[in-house]
Amino acid sequence: MRxxxxxxxxxxxxxxxxxxALEDAGADYVDVARVEGDRAMRPFxxxxxAGARPFAPPFLKAGRSVIAQVANILHFLGPPLAxxxxxxxxxxxxxxxQLTIADAxxxxxxxxxxxxxxxxxxxQRDEAxxxxxxxxxxxxxxxxxxxxxxxxAAGGRHALxxxxxxDLSLFQLVRGLEYAYPxxxxxxxxxxTRLRALADRIEQRPNIxxxxxxxxxxxxxxxxxxxxxxxxxx
Amino acid sequence: MRxxxxxxxxxxxxxxxxxxALEDAGADYVDVARVEGDRAMRPFxxxxxAGARPFAPPFLKAGRSVIAQVANILHFLGPPLAxxxxxxxxxxxxxxxQLTIADAxxxxxxxxxxxxxxxxxxxQRDEAxxxxxxxxxxxxxxxxxxxxxxxxAAGGRHALxxxxxxDLSLFQLVRGLEYAYPxxxxxxxxxxTRLRALADRIEQRPNIxxxxxxxxxxxxxxxxxxxxxxxxxx
Numbered sequence: 356m357r358x359x360x361x362x363x364x365x366x367x368x369x370x371x372x373x374x375x376a377l378e379d380a381g382a383d384y385v386d387v388a389r390v391e392g393d394r395a396m397r398p399f400x401x402x403x404x405a406g407a408r409p410f411a412p413p414f415l416k417a418g419r420s421v422i423a424q425v426a427n428i429l430h431f432l433g434p435p436l437a438x439x440x441x442x443x444x445x446x447x448x449x450x451x452x453q454l455t456i457a458d459a460x461x462x463x464x465x466x467x468x469x470x471x472x473x474x475x476x477x478x479q480r481d482e483a484x485x486x487x488x489x490x491x492x493x494x495x496x497x498x499x500x501x502x503x504x505x506x507x508a509a510g511g512r513h514a515l516x517x518x519x520x521x522d523l524s525l526f527q528l529v530r531g532l533e534y535a536y537p538x539x540x541x542x543x544x545x546x547x548t549r550l551r552a553l554a555d556r557i558e559q560r561p562n563i564x565x566x567x568x569x570x571x572x573x574x575x576x577x578x579x580x581x582x583x584x585x586x587x588x589x
Numbered sequence: 590m591r592x593x594x595x596x597x598x599x600x601x602x603x604x605x606x607x608x609x610a611l612e613d614a615g616a617d618y619v620d621v622a623r624v625e626g627d628r629a630m631r632p633f634x635x636x637x638x639a640g641a642r643p644f645a646p647p648f649l650k651a652g653r654s655v656i657a658q659v660a661n662i663l664h665f666l667g668p669p670l671a672x673x674x675x676x677x678x679x680x681x682x683x684x685x686x687q688l689t690i691a692d693a694x695x696x697x698x699x700x701x702x703x704x705x706x707x708x709x710x711x712x713q714r715d716e717a718x719x720x721x722x723x724x725x726x727x728x729x730x731x732x733x734x735x736x737x738x739x740x741x742a743a744g745g746r747h748a749l750x751x752x753x754x755x756d757l758s759l760f761q762l763v764r765g766l767e768y769a770y771p772x773x774x775x776x777x778x779x780x781x782t783r784l785r786a787l788a789d790r791i792e793q794r795p796n797i798x799x800x801x802x803x804x805x806x807x808x809x810x811x812x813x814x815x816x817x818x819x820x821x822x823x
Contacts, residue, residue: 402738407682410689410735422681424688426660431681447656447665448641454658455644461695469703469716471723482703482716489705501644504636 356435358384359416361396361409366579367527367572369460370413372425373432375523378566380436386571388412426453429520438520445515452505452514452521456528459498463535464580466490466587476577476584487587491539495532499547502528506549512556525550526557531581538588590669592618593650595630595643600813601761601806603694604647606659607666609757612800614670620805622646660687663754672754679749686739686748686755690762693732697769698814700724700821710811710818721821725773729766733781736762740783746790759784760791765815772822 358377362370377384387395399421402408406421414423415431422428430450433439439449464472466487470479502525506514514521529550533540544551557563566572575581592611596604611618621629633655636642640655648657649665656662664684667673673683698706700721704713736759740748748755763784767774778785791797800806809815 402742407685408735408739408742409685410692410732420678420681422685424685427681427684427688430684444654447654447661450661450664451641451643451656451658454661458644458695461692465699465703469699470720471727473723473727482719485716486704489707493705493707498644501642505642508636508642 356383356417358382358432359387360384360413361387361399361416362413363396364388364393365573365576367531367575367581368413368579369425371527371573372456372520372524373413373415373428374571375527375563375566376429376432376436376438376520378571379523379560379562380432380438381562382432382436387416426450426457429453429524433520436520438518438523440515440517440519449515449519449521453524455498455501456521456524459494459528460531460580462490462494462498463531467582467584476582480586483584484586488589491536491589495536495539496543496546499532499543499550503547503550506553511549512553522553522557523563526554526563529554531575534575535581535583536588537583590617590651592616592666593621594618594647595621595633595650596647597630598622598627599807599810601765601809601815602647602813603659605761605807606690606754606758607647607649607662608805609761609797609800610663610666610670610672610754612805613757613794613796614666614672615796616666616670621650660684660691663687663758667754670754672752672757674749674751674753683749683753683755687758689732689735690755690758693728693762694765694814696724696728696732697765701816701818710816714820717818718820722823725770725823729770729773730777730780733766733777733784737781737784740787745783746787756787756791757797760788760797763788765809768809769815769817770822771817 360373362368396412398404399409399414405419409423413425414421415428422431433446433449439446467476467483468479469482469486509516514525594607596602630646632638633643633648639653643657647659648655649662656665667680667683673680701710701717702713703716703720743750748759811817
């Protein structure tokens with residue numbers, strides 16, 4: 356199966372959670388928009404292609420199926436990529452983790468776009484500063500504390516007791532937060548030892564290390580979801 | 590199977606999407622916090638109970654399993670409540686719908702809480718007014734236009750071509766938006782005929798009609814996710 360991933364070029368964004376799974380598993384895939392341009396996504400978004408129409412990228416074409424929403428894509432890819440335990444109850448746990456990671460990612464996005472995704476950051480900078488301050492104080496410790504304790508409860512090394520797409524997503528979340536909020540993350544270092552160790556281990560997996568060293572890994576930047584604006588880091 | 594639903598008392602909130610599925614299917618369930626108080630949720634949220642610890646309500650206890658995240662709960666309940674087609678590909682389509690509904694719900698929530706969930710509306714009213722204006726102009730038509738066209742593509746009567754938990758969630762989304770943004774929704778009436786007809790049909794299903802007439806259905810109010818503040822409706 357050759358998978359076709361569709362996501363905006365130039366940013367890691369939400370597509371990165373899918374890319375990491377495909378790369379880690381050594382899957383055969385094409386990052387279509389990076390070959391054909393963002394316009395390749397348009398017919399799908401306009402409902403002119405067969406399969407479930409996506410509301411937004413990323414989406415994955417697998418044979419005749421079109422699958423959208425990151426957590427849904429990973430739920431679908433988990434079994435064929437051997438990135439989730441087989442039991443239905445364990446797949447549900449993976450999905451629950453992933454949906455909570457998605458909630459954290461959405462809050463991170465809204466920190467720099469609290470008013471509207473269609474306005475520039477500079478047009479909502481005052482609101483962003485106010486929002487990010489509460490995020491750093493309340494939400495960031497709450498999300499990371501939750502993930503850290505869940506990791507501990509699962510044995511400390513893996514979200515699901517064995518390697519899975521959830522570990523890959525936690526790696527991306529940790530690295531994204533470290534890029535966007537370096538000061539806030541340093542303050543939380545002692546309370547996130549398991550998460551940071553997990554991120555380090557993921558980074559050393561051969562396929563992930565090769566991916567990160569390749570031009571396929573786009574650098575974090577201030578166009579993506581995880582953005583570093585010093586004024587939002589306190 | 591007697592299901593135990595845990596959600597904040599006093600609001601429909603995200604718990605309502607689960608309640609509607611349980612009620613429509615005539616499932617045996619207890620709305621635990623409404624019997625024992627919100628404190629009944631605390632041991633689960635603190636990670637002191639077996640099962641996957643929830644980050645936040647709602648969560649469902651089914652036998653020994655604890656399942657959190659609305660889309661995950663409905664994905665789990667779909668087969669036993671006969672509220673989703675059986676094929677895996679169709680379950681993925683249902684999950685994709687539900688996750689996009691969840692995205693819309695999250696944006697609606699943030700319209701009245703753009704800075705922080707921990708601050709009162711009155712403390713972020715200026716930001717809310719600014720945000721809701723863009724939401725009404727851009728995001729509301731985009732979400733509803735997407736759902737309307739998806740409904741049309743599926744035959745016009747059901748999101749998945751047959752009754753499912755997605756239809757129940759679309760009902761809740763439409764009624765919530767009509768409560769929160771009556772003027773904006775009237776302006777979109779001609780472009781949402783299928784969605785509104787679907788909501789009317791759901792409301793007439795015997796179990797849903799009985800539920801809505803019962804004291805179990807909490808009225809929409811300005812503590813929940815769908816809130817009516819005239820200044821946010823333009």
